[in-house]
Amino acid sequence: MAKQRGALFPYIIWIALFVIAPIALIVYYSMLDLSGNFTIANYKAFFSPVYLKMTLTSFWYAFLITLFTLMIAYPTAYLLTKTKHKQLWLMLIIIPSWINLLLKTYAFIGIFGLYGPINAAVEVFGFEPKQILFTDFSFIFVSVYIFIPFMIIPIFNSLDKLNPTLIYAARDLGASSFTTFLRVIFPLTIDGVKSGIQVTFIPALSLFMITRLIAGNQVITLGTAIEQQFLVSQNWGMGSTIAVFLILSMVVIMFLTGQKKGGRVR
Amino acid sequence: MRKLSSASKLYLIIVFLVLYAPIFYLIYYSFNSGGSMNDFESFTLEHYKAVFKDSRLIVILINTVIVALLSGLIATIFGTLGAIGIVSIKDKKIRNTLLSLNNVLIVSPDVVIGASFLILFTMIGVKLGFASVVVSHVAFSVPIVVLMVLPKLLEMNTSLIDAARDLGASKRDVLTRVILPYIKPGIFAGFFLALTYSLDDFAVTFFVTGNGFSTLSVEIYSMARTGISLTINAISGLVFLVTVFVVIGYYFFNNRSKRIHEGVQR
Numbered sequence: 001m002a003k004q005r006g007a008l009f010p011y012i013i014w015i016a017l018f019v020i021a022p023i024a025l026i027v028y029y030s031m032l033d034l035s036g037n038f039t040i041a042n043y044k045a046f047f048s049p050v051y052l053k054m055t056l057t058s059f060w061y062a063f064l065i066t067l068f069t070l071m072i073a074y075p076t077a078y079l080l081t082k083t084k085h086k087q088l089w090l091m092l093i094i095i096p097s098w099i100n101l102l103l104k105t106y107a108f109i110g111i112f113g114l115y116g117p118i119n120a121a122v123e124v125f126g127f128e129p130k131q132i133l134f135t136d137f138s139f140i141f142v143s144v145y146i147f148i149p150f151m152i153i154p155i156f157n158s159l160d161k162l163n164p165t166l167i168y169a170a171r172d173l174g175a176s177s178f179t180t181f182l183r184v185i186f187p188l189t190i191d192g193v194k195s196g197i198q199v200t201f202i203p204a205l206s207l208f209m210i211t212r213l214i215a216g217n218q219v220i221t222l223g224t225a226i227e228q229q230f231l232v233s234q235n236w237g238m239g240s241t242i243a244v245f246l247i248l249s250m251v252v253i254m255f256l257t258g259q260k261k262g263g264r265v266r
Numbered sequence: 267m268r269k270l271s272s273a274s275k276l277y278l279i280i281v282f283l284v285l286y287a288p289i290f291y292l293i294y295y296s297f298n299s300g301g302s303m304n305d306f307e308s309f310t311l312e313h314y315k316a317v318f319k320d321s322r323l324i325v326i327l328i329n330t331v332i333v334a335l336l337s338g339l340i341a342t343i344f345g346t347l348g349a350i351g352i353v354s355i356k357d358k359k360i361r362n363t364l365l366s367l368n369n370v371l372i373v374s375p376d377v378v379i380g381a382s383f384l385i386l387f388t389m390i391g392v393k394l395g396f397a398s399v400v401v402s403h404v405a406f407s408v409p410i411v412v413l414m415v416l417p418k419l420l421e422m423n424t425s426l427i428d429a430a431r432d433l434g435a436s437k438r439d440v441l442t443r444v445i446l447p448y449i450k451p452g453i454f455a456g457f458f459l460a461l462t463y464s465l466d467d468f469a470v471t472f473f474v475t476g477n478g479f480s481t482l483s484v485e486i487y488s489m490a491r492t493g494i495s496l497t498i499n500a501i502s503g504l505v506f507l508v509t510v511f512v513v514i515g516y517y518f519f520n521n522r523s524k525r526i527h528e529g530v531q532r
Contacts, residue, residue, distance in 0.1 A: 006351075007347040007348070007350040007351040007354070008347075008348065008351025008352070008354070008355075009351075010344055010347055010348070011344060011345075011347055011348030011351050011352075011408075011412075012351075014344055014348070014405065014408055015364070015367050015368070017386075017405075018371065018383075018386075018405035018406075018408075019367050019368075019370050019371060020367070021386060022379070022382030022383060022385070022386055023370075023382065025382055025385045025386055025389065026378070026381070026382045026385070029385055072281065075277060076277070076278065076281045079270065079274045079277060079278050080278070082270055082274070083270065083278075089278075091513060091517055092282065093282075093285065094513065095509060095510060095513050096285045096286060096289060098462065098466075098509045098512075098513060099289055099502070099505060099506060099509055100465075100466060100468075100482070100483060100486065100502075100505055101466065101468065101483075102468055102483055102486045102487050102490065103289075103292065103486060103498070103501070103502045103505060104288055104289065105490070106292070106486065106490040106498055106502075107288035107289065107291055107292045107502075108288060109490065109493075109494060110291065110292075110295065110302075110303030110304070110494060111288060111291060111303075113303070113304070113494075115302070115304040116303065116304060117291070117304075120304075145284070145285075145288070148281075148285065149285070198373070202373065202375055203375065203376075205375065206375030206376065206377045206378070206469075207376075207469075208377060208469070209468060209469070209487060212491070213487075213490055213491065222377075223375060223376075223377040223469075226377045226378070226381055227377060227472075230381050230384065230473065231472075231473070236381075236385065239381060240381070240385070243377070243378045243381055243382070246375055246377070246378055247374070247378060250373060250374065250375065250378075254373060
């Protein structure tokens with residue numbers, strides 16, 4: 001098949017132009033100040049308490065979002081594999097994930113609004129309506145809502161591949177259903193969980209539209225900060241510095257959740 | 267297979283309700299003659315009419331579709347050639363390096379892709395607008411196409427190519443009459459995914475679109491930032507309808523090709 005090598009040419013150009021060049025440019029710009037001189041001031045600024053605190057809270061939120069998403073998605077995926085028409089049910093889970101993310105986020109502006117259904121329900125129980133929008137609760141809730149289908153799909157796939165005789169064997173050998181889950185099912189589906197964490201944690205660090213629309217200025221994630229620096233403050237140097245750290249954290253997460261056998265997307 | 271307990275069923279029902287509630291909430295109020303998402307006054311189609319009357323919105327809709335089709339097409343060509351090229355590489359190290367580079371854009375956060383492309387386009391001097399949006403959509407769709415086509419190529423028996431060559435087929439014939447027909451399902455799946463990625467993208471487009479050009483996601487974002495507008499609800503209704511049709515179509519297409527494929531293998 002060596003004669004097909006000519007096919008590689010446009011692809012290599014794509015890699016050079018849109019994979020290597022952008023990363024190089026981000027690193028280059030992270031060392032420039034506003035007037036284009038070389039400086040490490042951006043990195044110094046990043047290690048100032050303001051940015052460090054922002055980074056830590058961003059990670060904390062991403063951690064919480066991933067945790068809650070996993071806690072909801074795993075049982076759902078597990079129960080889905082037990083249903084009769086499981087592929088059909090899975091498709092019904094996938095449909096909401098295909099609706100434009102902004103539309104789903106927008107829905108919560110109404111739902112969490114001061115006169116929205118949640119507050120109406122709160123009032124029925126005799127409580128005062130409260131502003132739920134623009135709080136960190138609403139940010140976490142909406143993010144978890146958005147990521148649930150993306151977490152369910154890989155976990156469902158790995159549960160579906162699990163050989164059921166292993167579970168019978170564990171039960172026959174006297175393991176309780178909890179032990180079976182802890183020692184057999186969960187370890188064997190850990191790859192699905194890892195993929196799920198990948199597709200949740202990294203976007204949770206970087207999605208800026210949810211924070212902008214739902215959390216107001218209450219929550220600032222790494223993604224929000226990058227958008228702010230690039231498009232509002234026009235400080236591309238500082239924005240690139242934050243982007244460098246976002247890329248680094250992505251690499252760390254990929255490394256931690258890397259699969260030994262070379263997992264494949266979808 | 268054991269039947270699901272009623273508690274499990276209840277759990278699944280709640281998850282489904284939560285997943286669909288915001289979407290139906292949006293669609294429900296798209297028929298509201300009042301201007302808000304709280305009090306349903308009376309049934310009306312005026313918001314749908316407003317969508318179709320708003321020529322600016324229609325132009326944006328057409329733009330979005332053109333960008334998706336065009337970028338999907340170009341990305342499919344590049345990606346398919348790239349996958350064929352990757353397979354032709356014998357050296358395992360080079361192949362794995364290319365594959366890792368391929369995956370960079372898939373796992374990269376959207377903000378980073380958007381910001382780095384913004385720097386890239388400004389440096390090269392590409393005017394922000396239609397061209398920059400199409401090029402960046404091509405850029406982030408290429409790796410997806412490669413990932414969809416690659417497995418098909420890898421499972422292809424190389425003696426098919428040898429046989430074609432022995433029987434006197436030219437290089438071009440081998441490509442168009444043997445390889446391409448064999449990997450066709452992968453190419454279609456890649457094109458399809460590229461379309462959905464393009465239609466769904468917000469963050470990258472938001473960075474690289476200039477003032478004059480807008481896609482649906484960017485438009486929804488700027489509308490949602492100014493508050494509730496039932497036109498967005500009407501758009502959600504339309505988007506939901508299209509999505510359901512597309513998902514059902516994809517499901518059947520996928521199932522059919524899977525069945526044909528399994529039939530061939532066994």
